[in-house]
Amino acid sequence: MYDISGLNEECGVFGIWNHNEAAQLTYMGLHSLQHRGQEGAGIAVSNGETLKGERGLGLLTEAISDIKLESLKSHQHAIGHVRYATSGNKGIENIQPFVYHFYDMSVAVCHNGNLINAQSLRKALEHQGSIFHSSSDTEVIMHLIRRSKAPSFEEALKESLRKIKGGFTFALLTKDALYGAVDPNAIRPLVVGKMKNGAYILASETCAIDVLGGEFVRDIHAGEYVVINDDGIRVESYTHHTTTAISAMEYIYFARPDSTIAGKNVHAVRKQSGKQLAIESPAQDADMVIGVPNSSLSAASGYAEESGLPYEMGLVKNQYVARTFIQPTQELREQGVRVKLSAVKDIVQDKNIVLVDDSIVRGTTSRRIVRMLKDAGAKSIHVRIASPEFMFPSFYGIDVSTTSELISANKSPEEISEHIGADSVAYLSVDGLIDSIGLDEDVPYSGLCVESFTGDYPAGLYDYEPNFIDQLSERQKEYLANHKQYFDKEGNLNV
Amino acid sequence: MYDISGLNEECGVFGIWNHNEAAQLTYMGLHSLQHRGQEGAGIAVSNGETLKGERGLGLLTEAISDIKLESLKSHQHAIGHVRYATSGNKGIENIQPFVYHFYDMSVAVCHNGNLINAQSLRKALEHQGSIFHSSSDTEVIMHLIRRSKAPSFEEALKESLRKIKGGFTFALLTKDALYGAVDPNAIRPLVVGKMKNGAYILASETCAIDVLGGEFVRDIHAGEYVVINDDGIRVESYTHHTTTAISAMEYIYFARPDSTIAGKNVHAVRKQSGKQLAIESPAQDADMVIGVPNSSLSAASGYAEESGLPYEMGLVKNQYVARTFIQPTQELREQGVRVKLSAVKDIVQDKNIVLVDDSIVRGTTSRRIVRMLKDAGAKSIHVRIASPEFMFPSFYGIDVSTTSELISANKSPEEISEHIGADSVAYLSVDGLIDSIGLDEDVPYSGLCVESFTGDYPAGLYDYEPNFIDQLSERQKEYLANHKQYFDKEGNLNV
């Protein structure tokens, strides 16, 4: 899966406290998180007295011009955001960080993930006279904080975090401190790092710490928040009602291969899952292993290493983004696929191929790639997916929230193989995935959130429950009937 | 070598005759050639009656907006260009194709490569009253054609091609025909393809044919030109004074891995050169092989396969381009490197590493990568270069034309190893390179242009001769004294 017809990534947050080049370093940090969101970006800065921000649509380089970046100089504290729209439309008013100026304080806030009770909270707040200015669910937390009667900003933040549900991380900046917060399941990741000069870094992924030459300090765990100010760093819990359930999709697809989540390097996990896949689902008589660039190359090299087959570059991805295609005819549309990805005829011709991909969501892309390889002369194609069947929608920050989009909700691997024109399709098992990641927490799924493969939602369903139940397919129902569910609809443990 | 501090690519040309979506297909074709030039792009179209063009600065998506592309619709013939400035400055007036309207005809022209007698031709033409409007050497051929007394455009073109020297391909479009031409050594590549509907394609690389779903027809050989019109395709020679000498750098670095030049697939050549390198220069006690993304990954996988070492992703390239960095402090400048490329700490820590790269030009990038890997904990780093020492400047379309830029002009592999902080540095031999490519022509270097490794210039030196001789280093002089030179300063065979 290599493009936006598959899964979409879901925002990255960044923060830095106490560095003279705060805005510039935030720009660099966000650049390393660009894979998490390409629809908009923003940076808010503070010098301890004033607080202001800049934002824009598109990639970071488009959203934050040199002039904007220049205007943010000479501030020591900053937060930043790259956005992919999981909820809310695409207007500039939804680009974060949001900057608020109140009569008594100023705050900037940004957010990764999805709040699954945002609609009901928003309706209740509007009923009380609150006015929302974006369609983003991020705005909800600010209203909760400002409506709170708690005696301090920190207490109001804790109170508000307890009211929201879903998978999320937040970064907030006031004149006095930088705050980070993680949902009660740690579905979405957040890490803290430290630079040599003493500046602290907050980021969705460790790659943003590495790019600045910082040292990793710690993960923020389920239900925790962190306060960073001139006194240093302090981590607290806003709730003890927690169950660790880190999104497996971060390992499988979202995160950069050089990032490390909960102590596990993403490339190493992917390579191991490729090896595990080779053990679980070998392909007889294959001549070579090919990965779908870029996210499946680690898994493919693992599969090749385990199976003893050569690892070849049978598909080439154009490294330049083609954003503005007008494709009026069917012929041009077909060619549109080849514009992004090319089969290397001289490599694949007359060969039996193991094609390793990280996931199949809708099946459209897989079908195109298989056809492209066959057009280039491949004799047979055995598709091997380095994750389990993507059978259930996700509501915690991934852009796949309706059942009808998911090919595995309705089709078996054999049916999918026929549908995409492959010679066979096989998936990694849920246990194989869990073993490959190797978290080893003493909670369901060893501390992973694997809801898309099991229909087991650790943070519950809330506003999404009615739709979820109405849309269940026969195949989904059958799966749920045959597998234990650890969590109920509010995300409480059933154990 | 992964970025513009190394070698720069040198333009791509494209043409199509007789397709209703000519401009759109040219856009797609140019997109697949984007790696050959990112400073500007243009498209010129004809419907057999009128001829016009659009062009702009930057990447194709910036240079040719939807509105511009729309304005080029409803024309059946087109040529296009992506530009990297080998000569001429960066203004819009240098972006090709150049479109000329004369009282008796209209012509569009674009060009890949470098003319080594352009300055002397230009001075002579200006002396006769010609006026040049760009600083591009491409304009010279148009003046030669218009000054010619030959009875037809084709004859004038042939006459003009015989006057220019260097490594080049041209695409020209008139209302009546599409022309392509290749220099007398075929230093720069040009291929013809055909679409199912009968449309003909002209392109710098086969990947542009593949992206449109076309069939490869043939390479245009040394000293040939091709005329494509409604009667079909006709290939002729404008000179018989030819010696095939295809740029080895096209295989090593420039071309896309899925392209095939003179019957040899680029990825396969690179993988083979990696294998050959493993045989010539093994690395004792190494734990893994790492390639510098993206151009060295094929060679690295070949090295790994031959040596039996695991192939790992120890370096991750940020797939998003960071174009607008302001880097005021030394600290930020150091971090700027990590913005483009990251070492994966969990992979490389405490490991003995074989680092495969395609070339070392100035040494700056290699030094940064080695330091980055050591900072990430690598125990030892053995640099293996999948090409010979880059010892001599290139004048045939590569942006390396002064001796002082070339680290190998002055330093031995051992000195370079020390300079870049590696534990050892070794290069592929010239013979190893020639064998890996495997052209097998019965001419010097089996039909390759390896001037950067041998100082042997198949097209001669012309305007560059005085500077070349003045700047020769001791190491270069010693090399030249000890190796046979097949070509003289006019590019004639010394055999």
Place this chain on the structure above:
Amino acid sequence: MYDISGLNEECGVFGIWNHNEAAQLTYMGLHSLQHRGQEGAGIAVSNGETLKGERGLGLLTEAISDIKLESLKSHQHAIGHVRYATSGNKGIENIQPFVYHFYDMSVAVCHNGNLINAQSLRKALEHQGSIFHSSSDTEVIMHLIRRSKAPSFEEALKESLRKIKGGFTFALLTKDALYGAVDPNAIRPLVVGKMKNGAYILASETCAIDVLGGEFVRDIHAGEYVVINDDGIRVESYTHHTTTAISAMEYIYFARPDSTIAGKNVHAVRKQSGKQLAIESPAQDADMVIGVPNSSLSAASGYAEESGLPYEMGLVKNQYVARTFIQPTQELREQGVRVKLSAVKDIVQDKNIVLVDDSIVRGTTSRRIVRMLKDAGAKSIHVRIASPEFMFPSFYGIDVSTTSELISANKSPEEISEHIGADSVAYLSVDGLIDSIGLDEDVPYSGLCVESFTGDYPAGLYDYEPNFIDQLSERQKEYLANHKQYFDKEGNLNV
């Protein structure tokens, strides 16, 4: 007074109900109101089901591109706004109309004028948990409406209008109706017109009705609001605590000469005030009358006609705006004045001149013009101002809110004459101004707001009171001691 170093205009509002070209006509209407604000513009439209808007910075042609305008097509109802920032900063978030989407309705709102109790209302609302997203005072009314417990939108609007103080007009658009409202003194103007096809128009000035070929229907009077929907038009009062006090500055400077306010044509008023000025303050031995273009030409022609002197074009205004001047040296700064305005040497040389201007605010511009005319050879210059001394700040929507900016707060006409280098300076009397306008209402100042000349504030001072009192100059204090004040600090009549 001809440029932004003097008074700044203060927004224009427009609305249309039930026309298939609503957005396009709003664009035209706003274009005719462009003189009221050049910093930003926006249009919001509704088709009875959805409501959406577009906005941007700069002049209308910059703010609303063809693409934006196109996206607003196929909607029958619209409001629009041109903005000059009287309060709030210049970011895009302050550009109106503001569009709000609530769970139960959608509203667009825009505003002309200034709310003088906005800061205290805002602080109180924030204290209750409201979140503001702009620094514009316009947002206050939306919060008041949404906080209201009134049973309908219209009732909530009425209740909210009673809470805000100052000089203002509002235009609001819901899916069901178009609303307009005017402050309890009718300081800022709002008119209703009707098109031949039955569509209703709402506008700050009648020129916007004329430009669309519509018929004038009526002025909206003090304390009134108008509801326009598919049932037609209905005008109501939200308060009966009203005293008509139309801003005299609308006649003197803001409005277009072809507009008519409260039955009085602006050009005719200006010409009459010029005649009155000639009677009150003739200039002996003058050779000609010159007006400062463009706003003072009507008054100048009136002065000429009354005095029998020839009316000449001694100053020429460059009709093109020079927006992006970099003026590093003092010499260039001096020339900067001439870039906007030129003296015609051949006309003014050796002449005794009556220079008619509409007002003197800071004196800077007048001094430059006088010097320019003297440099061009004028023998003597008698400055005649077609309004009274601008002695007090304005808080009702004009960008002059601090005493220290006002030259007349500290200097007599004689002192000003010396300061600007004129031979004499004379002003129209307050009674002469009132007579020239000729409103004839049986309330103070015959129904005009002349606070800048008398310090008598019909809508009171509210949040501005402390500053106003602290900053009073000796000259202001003396004036207030010698003249009756009709209004107290809440704007109640003292009679």
Place this chain on the structure above:
Amino acid sequence: MYDISGLNEECGVFGIWNHNEAAQLTYMGLHSLQHRGQEGAGIAVSNGETLKGERGLGLLTEAISDIKLESLKSHQHAIGHVRYATSGNKGIENIQPFVYHFYDMSVAVCHNGNLINAQSLRKALEHQGSIFHSSSDTEVIMHLIRRSKAPSFEEALKESLRKIKGGFTFALLTKDALYGAVDPNAIRPLVVGKMKNGAYILASETCAIDVLGGEFVRDIHAGEYVVINDDGIRVESYTHHTTTAISAMEYIYFARPDSTIAGKNVHAVRKQSGKQLAIESPAQDADMVIGVPNSSLSAASGYAEESGLPYEMGLVKNQYVARTFIQPTQELREQGVRVKLSAVKDIVQDKNIVLVDDSIVRGTTSRRIVRMLKDAGAKSIHVRIASPEFMFPSFYGIDVSTTSELISANKSPEEISEHIGADSVAYLSVDGLIDSIGLDEDVPYSGLCVESFTGDYPAGLYDYEPNFIDQLSERQKEYLANHKQYFDKEGNLNV
């Protein structure tokens, strides 16, 4: 006549030698000449060693950004241009100054006017192998200069000026000098001024000297050129075959009212022609005089003064340009007129009006204005034109070159009056115009070029002759038969 549906202005040139702020002053000078061309602008600068330029499409503020202007700093010599396209299309390649870099020198060149033998010269040059890069006729002179065998640049320039025909001025900048040149009839104006610091100014109009605070030095006369360098200023003649024939349209319409041409102030000439018109064609029983803004206001005030009628502002021009109108329906198109110009109902209602305009070209605009005034309630409208009947096309730099566009080529004043819906139409006589301008040279038409009124072309017809003769209307033929022609088709005197 107030907009682009009438006559179009035809470029302005500017030059400055020896001022540290040369680029900035050129920007200011061009701004004062903006009325002469709004389609593009450019500035070229030299510091005596290098020569470079910037240019762009649109108004000066759009064409020359702050960044571009900044890049031109620190050069002491400059020329600049504002362009209206009289010939050549609208692409950026036609925007001047053109900057040429030759092996032996660099030159920048710009041009006002039209060369009537450009096509034949261009064809001859192309036949000899010259390549043109724009469709502008300005490029011709550069080719002539470079083809010349003359021993110096100045001699080559003189030789080239003798070969071109038409109405023109040129400004050229080399590293050594600033050159200006005027056609052999002085049809287009060019003046020299001097600043206090000794810098010299070259400009199309004196207003550009005034705006910089410079002193007028002299007009460049027919057949003269000027050389300005560090030795001072030197005026020479390149031909003695001259007859002064200054374009009367410069006085009537093109030039700014504060400019002075050949000693006559433009505003004063216009006012005088209005007075003369009142004497020649009084309007019985009229109530007031109204001028069409802006170019006819001087003439209208003259008519009013002579006739004793009041001068009123019955038409108001919107000072903001509405450039991007989409006008899909007929209704919107009608309203489009009112967007630019409004009738003031309260002024014109029930009044008998004298409407003074500077010219009637196609009649379209006049018809719209008359209808607008009648719609606003005017009782009768007597149109008085402050120039003679515009009966013949112009080829010397005005955008009216086909007979069929000219309403007076086919209709009498009475027919035009009926066509535009007026109550009467009358024109100034040719003698009345000549007297009002008052040049008094002892040559035909007292030294004016009045070809549009008389069909008498002082510079001849050349490439335009065949078309001119083919298109002659009956009314034109009749006029020519009854009036003496002083010039033949080569522009030689018939006397």
